[in-house]
Amino acid sequence: MGAWSTAINGNDTFLDIYQNFFDLYNQGANIQDISKQIVDEFAEMFDDYDDRNNALFALALAQWETKSLDPKIFEQVKAIIESGIDLELWKGPGTTDRVLEKRKNILDKFLNQISLEKEKPKRRVKPKFEFSTVQLVKAVAPDGRKVFEASEEFVNGVYSQTGSAIFWESGGGGSVFYFEEQGRTVSARWVDSQTLEVIHDEKIVFTKKDDSFYYCGDQGKVIYVPAA
Numbered sequence: 001m002g003a004w005s006t007a008i009n010g011n012d013t014f015l016d017i018y019q020n021f022f023d024l025y026n027q028g029a030n031i032q033d034i035s036k037q038i039v040d041e042f043a044e045m046f047d048d049y050d051d052r053n054n055a056l057f058a059l060a061l062a063q064w065e066t067k068s069l070d071p072k073i074f075e076q077v078k079a080i081i082e083s084g085i086d087l088e089l090w091k092g093p094g095t096t097d098r099v100l101e102k103r104k105n106i107l108d109k110f111l112n113q114i115s116l117e118k119e120k121p122k123r124r125v126k127p128k129f130e131f132s133t134v135q136l137v138k139a140v141a142p143d144g145r146k147v148f149e150a151s152e153e154f155v156n157g158v159y160s161q162t163g164s165a166i167f168w169e170s171g172g173g174g175s176v177f178y179f180e181e182q183g184r185t186v187s188a189r190w191v192d193s194q195t196l197e198v199i200h201d202e203k204i205v206f207t208k209k210d211d212s213f214y215y216c217g218d219q220g221k222v223i224y225v226p227a228a
Contacts, residue, residue, distance in 0.1 A: 006090075006103040008061070008110045013051045017042055017058035026125045031068045035059065053086045057110065064114040067121040074114060081107045130156050136186055137164070143193035145169055145218065148176070150186055161207070162186065166196070172215045176222055179206045185227060194220035202226035 009015060017038060024034045038059060045051040060077045063069040080086050090103055133151040140147045150164035163178040164186075177198070184201040191197050196213070212221050 006099060006106055008057055008106055011054050013045055013054040014058040017045065017055055018062050021059065021062040025062075025066060025122075026127055028124065031066055035063060035068070035070065038062075050089065053080050053089065056080065060114055061110075064118055065122040067118055069114060069117075077114070078111060081111045128156060132157075136162070137188050139188050139190055139196075141190045141193045141196075145193070146215075148188055148190070148196055150188065152182060164188075164198075166213050166215075168215050168218065170216065174213065174215065175208065175210070176213065177206050177209045179204050179208075181205065191223070194218075195223065196220065197223045197225060199225045199227055 005011075009018065020041070021034060021038050024037065025031070029037075039046060042055060045055040048055075056073060056077050060069060060073050063073060086107060087100055087104060090100055132154045134154070135149065135151045137150040138147060139149075146166050146168045148164065148166050150162065152162050153160045159182040161178050161180045162182070162184065164176045165173050166176060167173040176196075181204060184204050186198065186200045186204070188196060188198045209224065210222060211224075212219070214220075
């Protein structure tokens, strides 16, 4: 059960289910599909004697907060609390009457809370999306008209891909290559204004690998050289 307080959310089982429910909810998933997915994914918790109560409490609260409380879930929670089954799990060496009374009060308050329909569903919170880059290469062409750049790209702090592009001073630009292997060595140099040489880790598997570039009449080639 992993309990660390008498609070309704004071255990690992509750938090796992509650947080996963709202991860799906905030991604825009259908509310009925969310509950089914939670029950399926955490079937072991819902079937386990020690975890079952907290699993149901978490699902019930999440459903109540989203105005989707399943009557069957509510009745199961009500039966658990009114019968005292949950308190039996708390009894054992070192558990005082004071602790049991505190847990009982919390359960009674929780049941009263979900017995009344919530006025408005909890608002969906749009998942955070942060894009960041770590620049690996920046090389200005001899003609001064364009620059080649390569960077590792991250979404919410997680590596996504290593991409590259040529940008023209007039505002144009286009990708050259990208791959999905973090930490691979890559560098580049302009042989002349129309020839870009890319030196790369020979183990890189490119997802995109253009051998030419073109913008407003400015045309050139890209040469790939595996590092020795």
